[in-house]
Amino acid sequence: MKFFLDNNLSHLVSQPLQSVYLRHEFGTAHGEGLSDVKDVPLFAEIRSRGYDAIITKDMNQHRNLDERRAIFDNGLQWICHRMGKHPGIRGFALETATVVAGLQYVIEDLRPEPHLYIVKGVEALPQQRMNVSRVRLDSWAA
Secondary structure (H helix, E strand, O other): EEEEEEEOHHHHHHHHHHHOOOOOEEEEHHHHOOOOOHHHHHHHHHHHHOOOOOEOOHHHHHHHHHHHHHHHHOOEEEEEEEEEOOOHHHHHHHHHHHHHHHHHHHHHOOOOOOOOOEEEOOOOOOHOOOOOOOOOOHHHHH
């Protein structure tokens, strides 16, 4: 399957996706020279280039009836990830983790007719991602 990463995702997310999902292809708006193309014509263009799905953060694409119809008419699976805003490397890491982890569930559920998939963001707070404790035990105190 061939996935297109919309211009609102970092094009660098395609590298870990390609490393994990070896049987699939990933292209980006940046790499395809489509960063400035409006959504409705974009859907037709990426389909003509052999893409089967779009991965985006643009929730309006499924709310706007013209865009939603263009997704359907072009036979695209629509995958959106919902995540809070996080700056810098944390934002990139969380975005990458969300897409890489969530895509497996989408692939397992793919259906012949176009569907909308909303992938939820991974936990972002330190206490949701890790536990911290000392190596030293209190009984070791002198």
